[in-house]
Amino acid sequence: MLDKNFFLKVRKFALDNSEQDDIHGFLHVERVLNLCLHLGKKLSANLLVLEIAALLHDIGRNHKKRKTSNKNHAELSSEMASKFLNSYTIELSQEDFKNIIHSIRSHSFSNNSIPKTLEAKILSDADKLDALGAIGLYRTIGFTVKNNGKLDDVINHLEEKITKLKDRLYLDISKKIAEKRQKIILDFYKEIKDEI
Secondary structure, three states, X not given: OOOHHHHHHHHHHHHHOOEOOOOOEHHHHHHHHHHHHHHHHHOOOOHHHHHHHHHHOOHHXXXXXXXXXXXXXXXXXXXXXXXXXXXXXXXXXXXXXXXXXXXXXXXXXXXXXXXXXXXXXXXXXXXXXXXXXXXXXXXXXXXXXXXXXXXXXXXXXXHHOHHHHXXXXXXXXXXXXXXXXXXXXXXXXXXXXXXX
């Protein structure tokens, strides 16, 4: 059993390395964490792995190396997480350590790393679910505005990525949650296409 102070250190490290916005910032991390724990309890997953992986899954997004690297944020996040976890002498089994790093590395579908463990599939699905629904729509528009995009860019992002996320989920329980959230996205997409 890991010490509560260690989880506080993981949380602080994640917070310190999160983007300072509503798109991929710490509020996103907390929503993904909560959904991971919800799904993990229902599926009898390893909650220790899920909690650590969820907290650290996006730490590479804000890393200086990312600005000069072509590496996917999930790859950078897994490297940073590995270094961080190795810096503590904790009672983390090698199996849990490998699962945490694999879960972080494979959570992003654009990283071309397929989730193989239950925990990796849960993290991947939870991250995608946060891109759907009302919050997902807010994040999509916010991401586009943050990157100086226009309305056409919002529509393209919806077409090329967001509307396809439901079909990239791994678990049946996630697909069920996605149904309502996907409807919000599709209703908005149809309405905006009609209005322009």
